[in-house]
Amino acid sequence: MPELPEVETIRRQLAPLVEGRRIEQIEVLDPRWPRPLAPAEIESALRGRRIETLGRRGKYLLWNLEGDLHLAQHLRMTGSVLAQPDGEPAHTRVRMLLGRRAGEGKVRLAITDPRRFGTGELLLGTDALTLFLDARLGLEPFDEGFTWEYLRLVMRGRTAPIKAMLLDQRRLAGVGNIYADEALFMARLHPLRAAGSLTRAQAEALREGVIAALQAGIDARGASIDDFRHIDGVRGSFQDRFLVHLRAGEPCVRCGRAIRKIVVAGRGTYVCEHCQPRPRRRVRQPPPEARPGGRPARPRAAP
DNA sequence: AGGTCGGCCTGGCAGC
DNA sequence: TGCTGCCAGGCCGACC
Numbered sequence: 358m359p360e361l362p363e364v365e366t367i368r369r370q371l372a373p374l375v376e377g378r379r380i381e382q383i384e385v386l387d388p389r390w391p392r393p394l395a396p397a398e399i400e401s402a403l404r405g406r407r408i409e410t411l412g413r414r415g416k417y418l419l420w421n422l423e424g425d426l427h428l429a430q431h432l433r434m435t436g437s438v439l440a441q442p443d444g445e446p447a448h449t450r451v452r453m454l455l456g457r458r459a460g461e462g463k464v465r466l467a468i469t470d471p472r473r474f475g476t477g478e479l480l481l482g483t484d485a486l487t488l489f490l491d492a493r494l495g496l497e498p499f500d501e502g503f504t505w506e507y508l509r510l511v512m513r514g515r516t517a518p519i520k521a522m523l524l525d526q527r528r529l530a531g532v533g534n535i536y537a538d539e540a541l542f543m544a545r546l547h548p549l550r551a552a553g554s555l556t557r558a559q560a561e562a563l564r565e566g567v568i569a570a571l572q573a574g575i576d577a578r579g580a581s582i583d584d585f586r587h588i589d590g591v592r593g594s595f596q597d598r599f600l601v602h603l604r605a606g607e608p609c610v611r612c613g614r615a616i617r618k619i620v621v622a623g624r625g626t627y628v629c630e631h632c633q634p635r636p637r638r639r640v641r642q643p644p645p646e647a648r649p650g651g652r653p654a655r656p657r658a659a660p
Numbered sequence: 661a662g663g664t665c666g667g668c669c670t671g672g673c674a675g676c
Numbered sequence: 677t678g679c680t681g682c683c684a685g686g687c688c689g690a691c692c
Contacts, residue, residue, distance in 0.1 A: 358684090358685065358686075359686095360686095389668090389669095416686080431686085431687085432686095433685085433686055433687075434669085434684080434685055434686065435669090435670085435671090435685095448670095470669095471669085471670060471671065472668090472669045472670050472671080472684095472685090473668085473669055473670075474668070474669065474670095474685085474686070474687085493687090514662095515662080515663095516662080516663080517662075517663060517664090521663085521664095524686085526686085526687080533685085533686070534684095534685070534686085582684095583671085583672090583684090584671095622663095622664085623664080623665070623666095623685085624684090624685065624686095625683095625684075625685085
């Protein structure tokens with residue numbers, strides 16, 4: 358499923374192909390894709406516009422168009438963007454024809470999405486785009502502001518499992534199920550650990566694990582478990598380098614013990630319970646140095 | 661108000 | 677073999 362590394366891979370491949378071209382034709386075949394707009398509405402808004410830049414924020418692919426118009430595309434679970442496909446790919450939801458650039462031919466694009474969870478939202482103006490994104494997304498993991506302090510700040514007081522917090526896009530943008538498992542393994546943290554219980558050293562390890570897992574995913578041009586494809590239909594290779602994800606029963610690369618599959622936050626979760634020891638109690642109080650500002654303890658309700 | 665769960669959606673596959 | 681039904685999960689809204 359496209360997470361930050363997969364969307365970034367698409368962006369890097371697609372940007373040099375589409376930037377500077379005009380959307381000559383667009384057909385939105387799935388009425389759910391542009392909601393709340395109707396296909397005809399989004400088609401007429403996009404037709405004839407020049408694509409200035411292709412960006413990314415979290416798992417959103419951002420088509421920045423002339424006239425300060427922005428298309429925030431989300432691939433959700435099974436979306437792909439294919440360039441110059443042979444014929445009509447299966448499950449095509451959007452077709453585009455991009456105009457010529459100096460000395461080059463036109464470019465055909467197909468947005469495919471078997472499960473039809475993907476969306477394309479239209480935003481008029483940079484302010485509207487920023488508002489839209491910031492309401493949904495926390496810091497970018499590669500932003501210099503993503504420090505162990507930030508991590509502990511957004512986790513402070515939380516009793517939900519650390520994995521649930523990593524998957525919460527409003528706290529940290531771009532991490533999904535694959536990279537959460539990989540990052541927690543790298544940091545030697547059990548996914549069920551209460552998010553607010555991390556020590557400074559553990560928060561530092563988690564920050565490094567998140568960045569290392571995402572960078573490894575980008576370097577391998579994403580993970581193709583089933584549906585994710587590059588814009589030329591080629592698969593990514595990160596699925597061959599998973600440390601724990603989808604490796605239930607296989608030996609841990611560090612200790613050799615069998616990796617287990619459990620369910621955390623309703624998601625299939627892979628863990629080495631030797632390297633990532635399971636927490637003893639549900640809630641663990643953070644150590645005193647974990648409470649910057651000395652936030653007073655919340656009074657207990659009378660029984 | 662934090663935390664959990666169901667719905668969206670369809671291909672793939674286990675089980676009968 | 678062919679059918680049924682369950683599972684996968686990012687995100688959002690409903691509910692406790």
